[in-house]
């Protein structure tokens with residue numbers, strides 16, 4: 001009996017060639033699964049029916065398209081917002097967040113079809129292979145994971161020849177300069193001139209952050225217990241909200257990142273991103289936390305945030321430490337409720353202009369210097385004396401700094 005393999009299919013050259021390669025080299029029956037994680041049709045031009053047909057034409061026995069846009073928003077972007085997640089302080093984990101969504105569906109389809117293996121189109125140099133494989137092992141340690149592109153050793157030209165030889169439709173395969181991965185949370189762009197870290201990043205691959213707005217834009221994002229729920233008072237689903245904020249922020253040119261990052265496999269890589277929605281929402285969320293989180297909780301959370309981002313970047317979405325930090329993050333969000341007002345000025349400038357919350361820990365009576373002051377000034381003297389008692393003793397007995 002032929003081995004059944006469920007392949008994470010994108011419709012691109014590599015995964016199309018992988019279908020035939022799995023049939024030839026692994027004697028496999030290939031089931032293609034394409035997961036819609038919110039790649040916007042406008043910018044990436046995804047046509048899901050066309051992708052499905054291409055998978056079948058490449059030799060798949062079955063091809064399924066799964067709509068996971070809402071799931072991506074609710075179960076992946078919302079926790080990333082709670083954790084203000086930015087890898088190495090910058091990158092909001094666009095690709096890293098989508099891989100566990102795809103893995104979950106791959107494993108479910110593998111179970112449904114009684115498959116023995118899953119496969120993906122990643123090469124050996126990137127993070128995505130790590131996320132696909134570690135994620136799959138976490139959910140289904142019994143499944144084999146096959147990475148054809150890591151094994152076949154074909155150049156791009158050879159892959160195109162392979163496709164021609166097997167009559168695999170590959171769409172327009174003009175020399176593709178950039179490797180682009182896109183989802184609801186933004187776009188990741190690699191290769192081409194970007195590989196020279198000194199060179200100015202080319203403008204051409206950007207699609208979400210082209211300035212089309214004529215004036216400044218002000219957006220009020222409202223949160224309930226850490227979850228963004230409305231824009232300018234209009235309630236919307238997380239997916240629609242991310243989309244709306246992304247489109248408006250992007251139209252003012254906000255949301256580009258140019259960075260050199262540390263991949264899990266030990267390679268430093270220069271990459272550019274455009275994540276207008278993600279960066280705006282995280283900035284708003286973090287600002288609201290300034291208003292609503294108690295000091296010790298806030299400081300401890302700030303220490304855990306980079307760890308959360310690192311775990312997700314490193315493919316540990318499904319792992320005990322990540323689960324435990326998630327529980328902390330969830331608890332911390334109980335009172336992150338209120339509104340944040342953002343102003344965008346083209347090209348690319350964003351400022352937070354105001355924030356308010358019914359459960360703010362900001363107390364005007366305590367903070368003010370005017371007559372409505374409620375602070376007990378007499379308490380300060382003793383507090384400060386005890387706060388400095390240790391150093392005062394050190395100074396008098398041991399000479400202190402002298």
Ligand code: ARG
Pocket residue numbers: 093094095096127128179180181188189190271
């Ligand atoms: N460097 C980013 C990451 O590791 C983006 C990867 C993008 N993937 C791609 N196939 N272009 O998350």
